Amino acid sequence: MATSQVETVSTGADKAKLGAAIALVIAAIAGFYLLGRQGQAVQWGVLVVGLVAAVAVFMTAEQGKALVAFGRDSWKEVRKVVWPTRKEAIQMTAYVFGFVVIMALFLWLTDKSLEWLFYDLILGWKH
Template sequence: MSAIHTESSKSSLDGLKWVITVLLLVAIIAGNYIYGESVHIIARILICLVLAALAIFSAAMTEKGKTFIEFATDARSEVRKVVWPTRQETVQTTLIILAVSTIVGLILWGLDGIFVRVIEYITTAI
């Protein structure tokens, strides 16, 4: 029974955190619109950055935010495991792809020309 109560309290706190996040983002947009001309640009940028950092922090404290941060951390560690090709390998692979694409394109162009001639011959002969 207490597990259900704990889960519902977490979800209600998550809801509150999401409301705070949305309100901070709305404050950024509204404040920038309302005080666009009267406040110096540097001050507006700093205020927007602080509010955006607070919004990100608030979103990161939710269950979905924690899940996203864990996913991003795992993705970064997986990207570090990738063995990237050397410049020479990349150039060679690119040239092979260009050559094969050109050859296939020429073959399709030739087949198209043959089919056009055959259909032209059939339609004029009938």
């Protein structure tokens, strides 16, 4: 029996959770600005609590669970990366700088040669 991966369709409850999370973010930002006379501690407290509540509601929705799964998978892939040693990194950096210097010299020589060809030989303009 073949298994196939089925993508879940967003349900009404998930849409409601996303709407609630968005509403909480908007309320947190509005509370931050509306409570300006109450002091910075109250402003930041309302903002932080509102944003934490929005994240908590978002994480209960299917999209939030998918985001967490994506993060876990990404972290597993990052741990598989074989990073270069310090010596290899320095060597590759030196190669890149060397190539840039050689390319800069080539372009400068090409520019000066074309300048000499067109202005001095063809047009007869002397600098």
